[in-house]
Amino acid sequence: MESTFKELGDKASVLDFDPKCAVVGGGVEDIYGEDTATEDQLVTPWTYSVASGYSLLRDPQYNKGLAFTEKERDAHYLRGLLPPATSSQQLQEKKLMNSIRQYQVPLQKYMALTELQERNERLFYKLLIDNVEELLPIVYTPTVGEACQKFGSIFRRPQGLYISLKEKGKVLEVLKNWPERTVQVIVVTDGERILGLGDLGCQGMGIPVGKLALYTALGGVRPSGCLPITIDVGTNNKQLLEDEFYIGLRQKRTTGKEYADLLDEFMSAVKQNYGEKVIIQFEDFANHNAFQLLEKYRRTHLVFNDDIQGTASVVLAGVVATLRLVGGSLSEHKFLFLGAGEAGTGIAELIALEISKKTKTPVEETRKKIWLVDSKGLIVSSRKDSLQQFKKPWAHEHEPIDNLLDAVKAIKPTVLIGSSGVGRTFTKEVIEAVSSFNEKPLILALSNPTSQSECTAEEAYTWSKGRAIFASGSPFDPVEYNGKVYVPGQSNNAYIFPGFGLGLVISGAIRVHDDMLLAASESLAGEVSEEFFEKGLIYPPFSNIRKISAHIAANVAAKAYELGLATRLPRPENLVKYAESCMYSPVYRNYR
Known part of the structure; x- marks a missing residue:
């Protein structure tokens, strides 16, 4: 019983912790259902005590400040500990x-x-x-x-x-x-x-x-x-x-x-x-x-690396969404990365897996559409013996090239991705080169923070003469070029990992599978509507992120059930509604 009680003070008020919200000696009104996601982890639906009075005001989980009502102030020994005014959360x-x-x-x-x-x-x-x-x-x-x-x-x-x-x-x-x-x-x-x-x-x-x-x-x-x-x-x-x-x-x-x-x-x-x-x-x-x-x-x-897998998933979503702007299938595009670390190789592998899945081609073949440049130049097969293990799958047949500009000219990528952690490496010459053989080049400068970004939004739009589709890891302000306002996208992992994690939680998943990452990417790409494309955006606005996360969670959970990795049974009928019902609400609860 010890694990279900938390004594925090001499004067204790009881807050109801039953996910079904049965009232046991008074408590907190749970109308949001956010505890249902962990219902089966509890020792028993019960109540536990938290401090009242002075200690309650210093417990961030339950403190409401001036929003405590007159009734609550009397019931929880707060009278005189707060100024007389009451205030709404709004x-x-x-x-x-x-x-x-x-x-x-x-x-x-x-x-x-x-x-x-x-x-x-x-x-x-x-x-x-x-x-x-x-x-x-x-x-x-x-x-x-x-x-x-x-x-x-x-x-x-x-x-x-x-x-x-x-x-x-x-x-x-x-x-x-x-x-x-x-x-x-x-x-x-x-x-x-x-x-x-x-x-x-x-x-x-x-x-x-x-x-x-x-x-x-x-x-x-x-x-x-x-x-x-x-x-x-x-x-x-x-x-x-x-x-x-x-x-x-x-x-x-x-x-x-x-x-x-x-x-x-x-x-x-x-x-x-x-x-x-x-x-x-x-x-x-x-x-x-x-x-x-x-x-x-x-x-x-149940492990997940956001730098390798989360970054890959959000970038793949941006690339898939961009296809509706530039046309063609994923397999028709050619990718060049600056940076062959966690982010670069993680993104590359997930793109290769998605192409493999869509074309029913072995992933060893689809990797050949993706080229990586590291600090020593283009990763090619003649360097294979000296490469770290995670870089070896990207060592393709090509003559050695020791700089990014020459690699761009030789490979002629339709998508240029920066994950190098080195700022201002997408120079004017590099962006002009990639724009010379693409009507709408996709340029992703992903390194964080802003000071480390491979180029700024303004540089991408100006040097491409307004033709680039641009997104970055950290946010940039809108840019005006030739009388038109361009809104840069943000390829931020925050689009993916919160919803992805919620999907694992609501399904009771026990392992992460690559197909779950692909499901998350496809779900995010599907959230980009035509009105966003008109502004040059390849990601939806963050103002709608909770709805987006619920859909990503539902897709990830569905894949977990399909792969037999889910343990929360039976499977909910409507996974989107179930995800939304499990989401934490920050609205104050009413103490009884």
């Missing part, structure tokens, strides 16, 4: 947005939102959902990159779990220190390759925290079901090691067997503590670990 939201807009510096907005999340969880998510296009660049890229760089200086209150080498041999105990027992999604990083900013060590925690905020806001996964984790094995960032405010281990990064053993202990402990159906999302691991970890655990755990 008025609170209006006041906070006005306040946030006063800040000129994005990092100040980030800190204000973090403070709100730590004080009033539902209001934070209400703000984020209702103002997603305005706040997404603050809680995620590009501002989250700066937040990670300065994490030690702005650190106020810990979020998530920090598992360092000091906890080796005790990882399961550390997981048990986390108060929630029904965790659905873990986002974990070791901080070695944060966005395009490099090794930020323990300060990479900003990424799991930000990703999980989007799992809730955009995908409807309950905040209590989300757990951010940083695995701290040190850092090779000399500047951080010398920074007096650095919050991580002050040592060089551990590698080899000691690193592998810690990760293995972590993966085993997660499964032991949370079961088979918890999603473990690897985030911002360096290439040499990312591919190895995904390959090692994909058959034993």
Whole structure:
């Protein structure tokens, strides 16, 4: 019974935790159905107690601030602890947005939102959902990159779990220190390759925290079901090691067997503590670990790497949507990548799989339509012996070429994709070249944050004379060229991973299959309507993201059932409606 009760104070009020909302001694009115997705994980539908009075106002999960009614203030010992005025959630939201807009510096907005999340969880998510296009660049890229760089200086209150080498041999105990027992999604990083900013060590925690905020806001996964984790094995960032405010281990990064053993202990402990159906999302691991970890655990755990698989899925969706603008089938196009790391090879492989699926051609053949350029030039078969394992499938027969411009001229791609992490590498000459043999070249400058983007939106439109179809990883403002306004698309993983994760949760999936990623891509591509194409957009606006996520979740869940990987039985009749019914709502609940 201990696991169903959480004592937080002497004066306890009971909040109803029965997913069917039976009233047991009073509680919170659950009219949203968001708990049904984890119903079978509960020990028993029951009630648990949370603090009243002063402690309640400091519990972000239940605090409503001035929105507590007169009746609630009496029932929960709040009388006198709040000013006499009452406020609606809508008025609170209006006041906070006005306040946030006063800040000129994005990092100040980030800190204000973090403070709100730590004080009033539902209001934070209400703000984020209702103002997603305005706040997404603050809680995620590009501002989250700066937040990670300065994490030690702005650190106020810990979020998530920090598992360092000091906890080796005790990882399961550390997981048990986390108060929630029904965790659905873990986002974990070791901080070695944060966005395009490099090794930020323990300060990479900003990424799991930000990703999980989007799992809730955009995908409807309950905040209590989300757990951010940083695995701290040190850092090779000399500047951080010398920074007096650095919050991580002050040592060089551990590698080899000691690193592998810690990760293995972590993966085993997660499964032991949370079961088979918890999603473990690897985030911002360096290439040499990312591919190895995904390959090692994909058959034993429900693992997902957003840098490899999420990026691939969202880019494939953009490419599929673009076909309706430029014509032809996917197999008729030729792809050239700058960057052959996690993102580049992940995208390339998923495109090759989609072509293979559509044309019934072996994937070994469809890979030949895709060329990659790394720091040493075009990846060709004469380089095969010196290539890392994950690059070898892309080594095709061709004479060596040592730079991107010559590769563009030789390969003549219809789609140019940048995932290099190096800014301004799509030069004027490169874009003019790709535009010279394409009426409408698709140019995707995917590297984050904005400073690392291969080119800006303005450069793409200007140098292509307004003919390019452009999308980037981080957002760019609309561009006016020759009297026409072009709206650049954002090839943001946030389109995919929240809905993808929700699909895994609602189906009770136990493994991730590539066909689920293809299903997510096709679902997102189908959300782009003609009115968006007229503006040059290949992705739908984020203002509709919860509806989009529900459809992606339904498609992913359907594929899980089809592949026999779903455990939540029987299968719901209408998966879209079921997904929507399971989504977390940030609207305040009525306390009884």
